[in-house]
Amino acid sequence: MAQIKFFDTTLRDGEQSPGVNLNQLEKIEIAKQLERLGIDVMEAGFPASSKGDFEAVRQIARTIKNTSVTGLARTTKEDIDIAWDALKDAAEPRIHIFLATSPIHMTHKLKKTPDDVIQTSVEMVSYAKQKFTHVEWSAEDASRSDLDFLVKIIEKVIDAGATVINLPDTVGYTTPEEYGRMFRYVREHVPNIDKVALSAHCHDDLGMAVANSIAAIENGATQIEGTINGIGERAGNASLEEIAVALKIRNDYYQHSTNLVLNEIKRTSDLISKFTGMMVPGNKAVVGRNAFAHESGIHQDGVLKEASTYEIITPEMVGIKSNNLVLGKHSGRHAFVDKVEQLGFEFPEEKVKEAFKTFKELTDRKKEVTDDDLFTILTDLQSDSLNIAKYNLESFQVQYGSHNLPTATVALKTPEGYRVETARTGQGSVEALYNTLESLVQEEVDLTDYQLNSIGKGRDALAEVHVMVKVNDTEMGGRGAAQDVLEASANAFLNALNRVLINQRQAEQKKIHS
Numbered sequence: 001m002a003q004i005k006f007f008d009t010t011l012r013d014g015e016q017s018p019g020v021n022l023n024q025l026e027k028i029e030i031a032k033q034l035e036r037l038g039i040d041v042m043e044a045g046f047p048a049s050s051k052g053d054f055e056a057v058r059q060i061a062r063t064i065k066n067t068s069v070t071g072l073a074r075t076t077k078e079d080i081d082i083a084w085d086a087l088k089d090a091a092e093p094r095i096h097i098f099l100a101t102s103p104i105h106m107t108h109k110l111k112k113t114p115d116d117v118i119q120t121s122v123e124m125v126s127y128a129k130q131k132f133t134h135v136e137w138s139a140e141d142a143s144r145s146d147l148d149f150l151v152k153i154i155e156k157v158i159d160a161g162a163t164v165i166n167l168p169d170t171v172g173y174t175t176p177e178e179y180g181r182m183f184r185y186v187r188e189h190v191p192n193i194d195k196v197a198l199s200a201h202c203h204d205d206l207g208m209a210v211a212n213s214i215a216a217i218e219n220g221a222t223q224i225e226g227t228i229n230g231i232g233e234r235a236g237n238a239s240l241e242e243i244a245v246a247l248k249i250r251n252d253y254y255q256h257s258t259n260l261v262l263n264e265i266k267r268t269s270d271l272i273s274k275f276t277g278m279m280v281p282g283n284k285a286v287v288g289r290n291a292f293a294h295e296s297g298i299h300q301d302g303v304l305k306e307a308s309t310y311e312i313i314t315p316e317m318v319g320i321k322s323n324n325l326v327l328g329k330h331s332g333r334h335a336f337v338d339k340v341e342q343l344g345f346e347f348p349e350e351k352v353k354e355a356f357k358t359f360k361e362l363t364d365r366k367k368e369v370t371d372d373d374l375f376t377i378l379t380d381l382q383s384d385s386l387n388i389a390k391y392n393l394e395s396f397q398v399q400y401g402s403h404n405l406p407t408a409t410v411a412l413k414t415p416e417g418y419r420v421e422t423a424r425t426g427q428g429s430v431e432a433l434y435n436t437l438e439s440l441v442q443e444e445v446d447l448t449d450y451q452l453n454s455i456g457k458g459r460d461a462l463a464e465v466h467v468m469v470k471v472n473d474t475e476m477g478g479r480g481a482a483q484d485v486l487e488a489s490a491n492a493f494l495n496a497l498n499r500v501l502i503n504q505r506q507a508e509q510k511k512i513h514s
């Protein structure tokens with residue numbers, strides 16, 4: 001049974017999702033969770049693109065030992081040198097170099113002839129091979145490239161030292177039959193192809209990324225690239241969790257194994273959704289809220305008689321626990337530590353003690369402490385370790401009704417430690433609150449997105465707000481959860497601003513290349 005390697009690019013292509021801007025600590029937490037998930041290769045970023053990306057890739061390369069860490073680079077010596085600086089401490093240094101091979105990209109974007117593209121690729125692969133043991137070369141826009149040109153360039157880059165050849169469907173244009181045919185053609189016509197791993201990388205513009213990836217596997221791909229929850233540039237990338245579960249459930253048909261620890265899927269999906277602010281649609285395969293819910297009578301009857309009548313995947317297989325421990329006033333340290341681990345956090349003993357103390361204080365105010373409350377406590381604790389002062393909501397009051405102008409009064413603790421308070425009006429209660437917060441933080445804050453959800457059912461369900469803000473050209477997502485909608489709204493707004501502050505301070509602290 002041939003094994004398919006999983007290459008995760010959530011931290012690179014996934015972060016190319018509009019509005020997603022992860023800070024270094026969030027990236028490291030995600031990287032640790034990807035390692036627990038059993039990912040074979042993780043692309044931690046594009047080191048030459050920014051100081052923040054460089055530092056995140058370097059930290060991840062130093063932290064992660066059981067998954068191979070890679071970084072993206074253009075075909076330039078400068079990009080490759082920067083990638084080496086970021087990745088040289090990795091357990092198994094690996095680079096991912098790309099250059100476009102389609103006529104449309106070569107002519108209009110690169111302004112290079114096909115011969116230039118071959119020469120540059122060969123030179124840069126051999127240059128990278130002097131430093132890195134593993135060199136992946138990607139033919140960007142392969143699915144719109146000439147097949148015989150692909151055959152020619154692939155043979156040469158393999159001779160130059162490439163160890164993985166990736167054939168991306170960069171713009172999500174191909175179809176399963178056509179993409180499969182390209183893999184088969186390359187397998188049959190490139191004489192040295194068996195020396196390397198052959199990889200597929202699909203985008204979801206026409207909703208076929210997962211089907212295309214599977215077609216590539218059926219036609220000789222040995223590595224699949226994608227992201228968790230399918231996040232990524234434009235309509236996103238292929239969802240790795242869907243491919244992994246499809247290979248497992250239809251093992252009778254595909255007969256391929258993977259190294260993935262499937263019951264880590266849900267935890268990984270939740271962590272990434274919370275950090276990126278990109279909510280998972282309820283009907284998303286494998287990880288959506290409704291993926292295991294049976295609504296109609298005939299289905300419910302079938303499931304009660306025999307679950308396999310309508311359930312092809314069990315929730316337990318992907319890590320959804322039915323007997324979740326409820327944390328509250330009477331919970332002890334063991335249940336708390338178990339929950340911290342379930343949420344995907346790893347803390348030293350003294351941090352766990354601190355988190356437990358904050359949790360106990362919260363149980364005096366709240367009967368049941370939800371995963372979202374804990375997530376907030378734990379991420380706050382994590383960013384505290386950076387010693388970056390933040391905005392804290394001290395108190396707020398909003399007055400509104402059908403016949404008066406909504407007015408909010410808010411008191412904040414500023415990062416400098418001052419208590420500031422003011423009041424403003426707005427057309428609605430949320431606008432009044434946000435106008436007040438904006439005047440207190442003394443920044444122009446553009447609200448580009450606002451989404452309100454309820455977590456759980458019933459009138460006392462927790463409100464969860466996701467916002468996207470733009471401050472001085474930086475776009476940042478924020479989330480807040482609370483029992484009250486307005487408090488959740490204030491928390492989300494301040495969370496986004498605090499994440500802008502964390503990114504700014506991290507960039508100031510790490511003047512890597514200057």
Ligand SMILES: CC(=O)SCCNC(=O)CCNC(=O)[C@H](O)C(C)(C)COP(=O)(O)OP(=O)(O)OC[C@H]1O[C@@H](n2cnc3c(N)ncnc32)[C@H](O)[C@@H]1OP(=O)(O)O
Pocket residue numbers: 013016046048049050073074075076098099100109110140170233
């Ligand atoms: C398909 C993909 O997902 S590829 C990865 C895409 N990801 C990103 O672009 C995110 C990070 N990018 C960035 O931060 C910036 O674009 C940078 C730092 C990489 C480059 O910024 P700039 O130097 O300002 O260049 P800019 O982005 O405007 O243009 C890209 C340049 O790279 C060239 N280029 C594009 N691909 C490659 C490549 N694979 N190898 C070499 N050069 C390339 C383009 O032709 C263009 O060159 P030109 O300036 O001579 O016309």
Ligand SMILES: CC(C)C(=O)C(=O)O
Pocket residue numbers: 013072098138140141166168169170171201203
């Ligand atoms: C860099 C390459 C692999 C890419 O992201 C794409 O082509 O979509």
